[in-house]
Amino acid sequence: MIRVQSVAPDSLGAELGLAPGTELLAVNGRALEDFLDWEFLTADDRFTLAARLPLGEEIEYDIERPEGLPMGVTLEPPRIRRCANHCDFCFVDGNPQGLRAPLYIRDDDYRLSFRYGNFATLTNLKPWDVARIVEYRLSPLYVSVHATDLTVRRWLLRNPEAPDIVPQLVWFGERGIRFHAQVVLVPGVNDGAELERTLDDLYGVGPAVLSVSVVPVALTEFSKRQLVREPTQSECRAALAAVERRAARALAERQVPWCYGADDLYLQAGEILPEAAWYGDFEQRENGVGAVRYLQTRIAASLDRLPDLTGKRIGVVTGAAMGPLMPLVLAEAARATGGRFELVVVANTLFGPSVTTAGLLPGAAIEAALRERADLACALLPAEAVNDDGLFMDDVPAERLAERVPMPIRLSYDFADALALEGVPA
Numbered sequence: 001m002i003r004v005q006s007v008a009p010d011s012l013g014a015e016l017g018l019a020p021g022t023e024l025l026a027v028n029g030r031a032l033e034d035f036l037d038w039e040f041l042t043a044d045d046r047f048t049l050a051a052r053l054p055l056g057e058e059i060e061y062d063i064e065r066p067e068g069l070p071m072g073v074t075l076e077p078p079r080i081r082r083c084a085n086h087c088d089f090c091f092v093d094g095n096p097q098g099l100r101a102p103l104y105i106r107d108d109d110y111r112l113s114f115r116y117g118n119f120a121t122l123t124n125l126k127p128w129d130v131a132r133i134v135e136y137r138l139s140p141l142y143v144s145v146h147a148t149d150l151t152v153r154r155w156l157l158r159n160p161e162a163p164d165i166v167p168q169l170v171w172f173g174e175r176g177i178r179f180h181a182q183v184v185l186v187p188g189v190n191d192g193a194e195l196e197r198t199l200d201d202l203y204g205v206g207p208a209v210l211s212v213s214v215v216p217v218a219l220t221e222f223s224k225r226q227l228v229r230e231p232t233q234s235e236c237r238a239a240l241a242a243v244e245r246r247a248a249r250a251l252a253e254r255q256v257p258w259c260y261g262a263d264d265l266y267l268q269a270g271e272i273l274p275e276a277a278w279y280g281d282f283e284q285r286e287n288g289v290g291a292v293r294y295l296q297t298r299i300a301a302s303l304d305r306l307p308d309l310t311g312k313r314i315g316v317v318t319g320a321a322m323g324p325l326m327p328l329v330l331a332e333a334a335r336a337t338g339g340r341f342e343l344v345v346v347a348n349t350l351f352g353p354s355v356t357t358a359g360l361l362p363g364a365a366i367e368a369a370l371r372e373r374a375d376l377a378c379a380l381l382p383a384e385a386v387n388d389d390g391l392f393m394d395d396v397p398a399e400r401l402a403e404r405v406p407m408p409i410r411l412s413y414d415f416a417d418a419l420a421l422e423g424v425p426a
């Protein structure tokens with residue numbers, strides 16, 4: 001059973017009388033378990049829907065959907081599938097105490113992998129899940145492989161029950177499912193020869209594995225540092241060399257690089273990022289793979305929409321990771337607008353200085369960095385640092401932050417979005 005959260009006006013759902021709190025029970029006699037059932041089973045033009053209205057009345061609709069008319073039903077959020085692993089590098093263990101409850105949930109949910117690109121390990125699939133991945137063609141899925149050797153993978157996941165990933169990928173691949181894979185690089189465990197083997201095994205799976213990224217493990221000051229450490233510069237260089245060897249082979253044989261280093265891997269290795277064209281459709285940019293080049297392409301594409309900013313100073317708030325890379329990105333925007341873009345690199349006071357990504361910056365640290373900056377005409381903040389409710393990781397509302405700093409702030413994914421749409425105060 002799934003429950004309706006809201007119904008859009010002028011939609012089929014509203015016409016049927018569905019209301020918040022309505023329980024959606026079955027489509028064509030098939031019980032509804034979650035949003036996937038709802039979306040896939042109601043995709044046809046004709047179907048029956050069994051529902052229980054908020055006052056308890058059970059009703060069966062015979063629905064013929066006029067072409068293009070949406071159901072307009074938003075469902076209550078799904079119950080997240082919990083993770084069965086206990087990785088030493090788990091980001092949840094790296095959280096300080098006192099954050100909002102959802103941040104302590106270890107999710108490992110193939111449904112969110114399909115819908116949002118969250119990485120899943122496929123270690124908690126029931127036969128029923130396997131069947132619906134195939135039936136609904138939930139593809140591509142984003143999979144945390146880490147290592148293809150069964151013992152090493154089980155050790156990394158701290159899960160003695162984790163299935164053998166290569167046969168799993170092959171089995172799904174034979175049924176049309178495709179994957180983007182990631183390897184979180186844990187020095188001394190899955191680097192060196194293990195990384196070589198993992199990349200070779202994944203390449204050997206064939207076209208079912210669309211891409212593989214290698215991402216250096218990220219730890220906070222609360223992580224289990226007695227058990228896991230970050231890679232050194234030379235370890236990152238060695239990993240990049242392995243990535244680049246596979247990419248060269250894939251380019252020759254498959255005409256795509258296939259194997260990618262995360263931006264952080266290049267940064268920590270002290271090496272230059274590949275050009276934007278290397279990343280194709282930027283399939284793993286949410287995973288920090290090609291994110292900088294993606295940003296550059298977005299800015300380049302919107303240069304003609306940017307306002308004249310001659311004489312203005314724009315603060316660009318970011319984390320330490322992007323600090324050295326941002327000048328690349330901002331130079332073009334400055335050239336096109338005449339404005340002066342000034343980086344405000346903020347240290348993470350919540351997770352510790354080792355956490356350098358902009359998306360995890362707490363509101364309090366941003367506020368402290370901007371409080372005395374009355375010289376700025378406006379400040380661009382990383383939009384990914386706030387959730388759907390406008391809260392930073394430390395529960396500081398973006399609105400409150402705006403009241404406490406001397407310049408207007410704009411939440412922005414790529415600078416161009418905020419500047420072009422909202423402009424900059426005179």
Ligand code: SF4
Binds near residue numbers: 089121
């Ligand atoms: S797979 Fe590992 S890192 Fe991911 S949520 Fe589970 S324990 Fe945490």
